[in-house]
Amino acid sequence: MRNLTIFAAGLVFGLGLVLSGMTSPARVMGFLDVTGAWDPSLAFVMGGAVLTATPIFFMARQRRRPVLGEAFDTPATNRIDGRLLGGAALFGIGWGLTGICPGPALVDLAVAPLAIAGFVAAMVAGILFSARVLRPFLDATSPPSPRSASPRSTPEWDEEYSAIPAE
Secondary structure: OHHHHHHHHHHHHHHHHHHHOOOOHHHHHHHHOOOOOOOOHHHHHHHHHHHHHHHHHHHHHOOOOOOOOOOOOOOOOOOOOHHHHHHHHHHHHHHHHHOOOHHHHHHHHHHOHHHHHHHHHHHHHHHHHHHHHHHHHHHHHOOOOHHHOOHHHOHHHHHHHOOOOOO
16 A cells, blocks of 8 residues: 555656756756746646645644554755755755756656656766765765754653553
């Protein structure tokens, strides 16, 4: 059931990206070109996504665990630091240069694999470089953050959550 739900959610997300034009680099570039021939149509896509997702996120926050999982996969911290800002800036620069971001790239891989293969290969190389080179280096040189330790490994977490009955 869980895998079927994941597949259906991915299918709906991919169809939404195609129908909204998010898989078209030209359309995305038109949206990002605020000083030129700006195309504001993708703002409506983002607004629709926020309106649709907001009640679902609100309902999810009322639950202790997901319907089909053991725990929510949420960041361990809300801290805005140099790593977050640097990563966001790199993501934005890459998106602005190509008009492609990871989700639409994977959808385009199914539609036009030869046209998008180079981007996806570079994206995978960047992910592997980040995971195997950058992250270990940054973790070793940065002060400890809440993300580096699982909250479940602390006595405070055990004391706070061990008495809560499972749903």
